[in-house]
Amino acid sequence: MSENSEHDVQRAVAELEGRSTTASRLFDLRLIIGGLFVVYGVIVTIAGIDPSDASLDKSEGVNINLWTGIAMLLLGIFFLGWLKLRPTPPVEVEAETKTTEEEGA
Numbered sequence: 001m002s003e004n005s006e007h008d009v010q011r012a013v014a015e016l017e018g019r020s021t022t023a024s025r026l027f028d029l030r031l032i033i034g035g036l037f038v039v040y041g042v043i044v045t046i047a048g049i050d051p052s053d054a055s056l057d058k059s060e061g062v063n064i065n066l067w068t069g070i071a072m073l074l075l076g077i078f079f080l081g082w083l084k085l086r087p088t089p090p091v092e093v094e095a096e097t098k099t100t101e102e103e104g105a
Contacts, residue, residue: 028088034079037072045069 048065056063 028083030079030083034076034083037076037079039076041069041072041074041076043069044072 044065046069048063048067048069051063051065055065
């Protein structure tokens with residue numbers, strides 16, 4: 001009976017380790033930062049495609065929305081590429097096994 005319950009415990013531990021790894025990858029800051037920069041970069045780039053004369057006068061002839069949007073897109077793509085090329089390593093949890101010597105000490 002103890003062998004069956006030990007097997008159940010090991011299966012439960014493996015399942016929890018899998019969930020923990022998935023959660024750590026889901027909340028990786030590179031994903032959040034990269035995603036936000038891509039979304040805002042698209043919005044700012046669209047705003048900069050057809051600038052008004054007033055906004056160009058304010059920025060002394062430079063289409064600042066277009067250039068900032070492109071830079072934000074590139075930064076967001078960099079973060080997402082970094083995440084894809086170097087994913088978060090899985091968390092290794094060492095099982096604490098006690099031998100009879102450790103229990104006696």
